[in-house]
Amino acid sequence: MVALSPALQERLATPLKIGPFEVKSRVLQSPLSGVTDLVFRRLVRRYAPDSMMYTEMVNATGLHYVKELPKLMEVDPNERPISIQLFDCRPDFLAEAAQMAVAEGADTVDINMGCPVNKITKNGGGSSLLRQPEVAEAIVRSVTQAVKVPVTVKTRIGWTDKEINILDFAKRMEDAGAQMITVHGRTRAQGYNGLAKWEWIARVKEILSIPVIANGDIFSVEAAVKCLELTGADGVMCSRGTLGYPFLVGEIDYFLKTGTTKPVPTPIERLQCAREHLWMLWEYKGDRGVRQARKHMTWYSKGFAGAAELRGQLSTIENVHQGLELLDRTIDRVMNTDDFGTEPESETPELAVI
Numbered sequence: 001m002v003a004l005s006p007a008l009q010e011r012l013a014t015p016l017k018i019g020p021f022e023v024k025s026r027v028l029q030s031p032l033s034g035v036t037d038l039v040f041r042r043l044v045r046r047y048a049p050d051s052m053m054y055t056e057m058v059n060a061t062g063l064h065y066v067k068e069l070p071k072l073m074e075v076d077p078n079e080r081p082i083s084i085q086l087f088d089c090r091p092d093f094l095a096e097a098a099q100m101a102v103a104e105g106a107d108t109v110d111i112n113m114g115c116p117v118n119k120i121t122k123n124g125g126g127s128s129l130l131r132q133p134e135v136a137e138a139i140v141r142s143v144t145q146a147v148k149v150p151v152t153v154k155t156r157i158g159w160t161d162k163e164i165n166i167l168d169f170a171k172r173m174e175d176a177g178a179q180m181i182t183v184h185g186r187t188r189a190q191g192y193n194g195l196a197k198w199e200w201i202a203r204v205k206e207i208l209s210i211p212v213i214a215n216g217d218i219f220s221v222e223a224a225v226k227c228l229e230l231t232g233a234d235g236v237m238c239s240r241g242t243l244g245y246p247f248l249v250g251e252i253d254y255f256l257k258t259g260t261t262k263p264v265p266t267p268i269e270r271l272q273c274a275r276e277h278l279w280m281l282w283e284y285k286g287d288r289g290v291r292q293a294r295k296h297m298t299w300y301s302k303g304f305a306g307a308a309e310l311r312g313q314l315s316t317i318e319n320v321h322q323g324l325e326l327l328d329r330t331i332d333r334v335m336n337t338d339d340f341g342t343e344p345e346s347e348t349p350e351l352a353v354i
Contacts, residue, residue, distance in 0.1 A: 002222045004259050008229055009258045015083060016052075016211060016235055019150035019179035020106055023081050025050035026235035027253040028182075029242060031057055031085040031154070034292070038074055043273065044242060045079060047250025052081045057112045060088035060097035071285075075105045083152070083208070087112035089124030089135055091142035096145045098151070107335065110138060110149060112156040113173075116188045127188040128160050133169055137176040140287045144177035152180040154237075157200040160189040160293070170204045170212075173256050182213040182237050192240070202231040213237050214322075221261060244299025246273065267304040268334055274300035275327045282320040290320050297323060304334055 004012075016246040029044050030038065033295045041053045058073050064316050084101035086109065088094050098109045113136055115126030117306035124126075129136040136153075144151045158164035170181055183204055185196030196216025205212045214233035219241040227236055244246045249296050251262050255343075265273070274297055281289035297314035301307045310330055317323040 002225050002255070002261070003127055004225065004256070005229065009259070010227070012228070013092075014128045018152065018211060019084070021081070021107055021150050023050070023052050024244040025052070025253045026228075026256055026349070028235060028237040029051045029054060029248050029249050030182075030215060030237045030239035031055060031083075033057055033111070033115075033241075034295075037071075037284075038076060038079075039277065039284050039289075040246065040295065040296075041079060041082075042076070042248050042280070043246040047247050048253050048349060051249050051253055052083055052108075054110060055084045057085045057087045058097065058101070059114065059182060060086050060090065060093040063100060063185065064093045068125060073104060078103060081107045083108040083110045085110040085112055085154070087115065087120060087125040089129065089132070089139070091135075091138045093165075094139050096147035098147045101149045102149055106149060106223070108150045108152050109143060110152045111143065113153055114184055114340050115186075116156070116191055118162075118228070121188070127159065129154050130155065130169060131190065133161070133165070133172050137172050140173055140176035140178050150179040151177060151180070153178045154184070156184045156186055156188055157197060158187045160187050163187070164200065166200055166204055168205060171207055174208050174210050178210065180211040180213065181208065182215050184239075185214070185216040198227055198231050198329060201233055205232045207233075211235065215239060218252075219248075221252050221255045225255070237344040244270070244274070244296065246277075266337075270300050270303070270332055271327055271334065274325060275331070278323045278327070287319070290317060290323065293317075293323065297327075305337075306330070306333070 012026050015024050016026055028051055033056050036054060036056050055073060084106040086094055086097050111114045111127055119124035124348050140151060157166040160165060163165050172211040173181055185198050185201050201214045211234040213232045213235045214227050215237040218236050218238050224236045247265055254262050277296055278293045281293045294315050294317060298311040301311045313326050314323060
């Protein structure tokens with residue numbers, strides 16, 4: 001049974017301080033490309049009202065040339081705390097984009113320095129900055145001079161197992177003005193394979209004075225507590241564990257604050273959440289939202305008999321009513337049986353996340 005040690009309880013008892021900004025939760029929702037839009041964040045925040053949310057990562061070059069905010073940068077004036085994540089390799093473009101982010105309502109500005117996806121790294125962004133620490137420093141200095149809100153960094157431990165440079169890199173980011181760093185305990189070469197190397201996050205925490213947030217393999221309350229105990233980190237950030245499960249951030253936050261666990265949502269509750277997610281995406285984005293919802297619907301569909309068949313059907317829905325009909329029929333069927341079945345958990349797909 002999971003339990004909080006007295007030392008961990010004491011360490012987590014105060015708000016998370018990011019420079020002068022306080023967050024009343026030590027559990028953060030990671031930026032996820034193609035996932036953490038306004039709709040998804042609203043669902044996560046329902047269960048984790050105090051947690052920091054992040055937008056999908058925004059291309060600073062695109063903002064510079066288009067001169068208008070993309071929908072993925074849109075935030076609700078009432079959703080606080082909120083951070084807008086930016087990526088690029090040009091300090092001046094990122095400074096300009098950061099000013100736009102603050103004008104949009106960002107409480108902090110996060111710089112993506114860890115995305116492993118080729119289309120990001122080949123242009124000098126994401127985890128390629130681990131190989132260009134001087135550029136990364138220039139970016140942080142430029143952005144901190146451009147905005148008054150805290151600037152944070154999200155990165156990985158290195159490019160490959162032979163190029164783990166997170167200790168030097170993290171210290172450079174702090175010295176350049178970053179006021180929090182999130183470390184995903186994998187190298188760029190690992191992608192999302194193998195285990196996150198939490199021991200490197202512990203080493204980062206030992207040498208920095210700014211908050212260090214642990215990321216990687218946070219799929220449960222138990223994993224979050226173990227990670228916090230092993231790393232000494234100031235908080236945890238949930239990523240792939242929230243796909244089809246927007247309850248996770250709130251479950252961890254509740255446990256860290258109370259020492260007790262919330263009941264796990266039933267398959268019916270997850271399907272009802274999927275239904276609401278689909279409807280909200282359709283209301284927000286129309287038919288494009290329905291197409292985007294396909295992946296979300298398949299992530300929700302697990303843990304009950306017939307889930308695999310439902311995933312196949314939901315992955316090809318053409319309109320909102322088709323999806324709602326499938327979900328309603330499944331909810332009715334599951335409600336009228338006591339056997340949820342033993343359908344295995346499907347593997348979580350890789351995303352453009354860090």
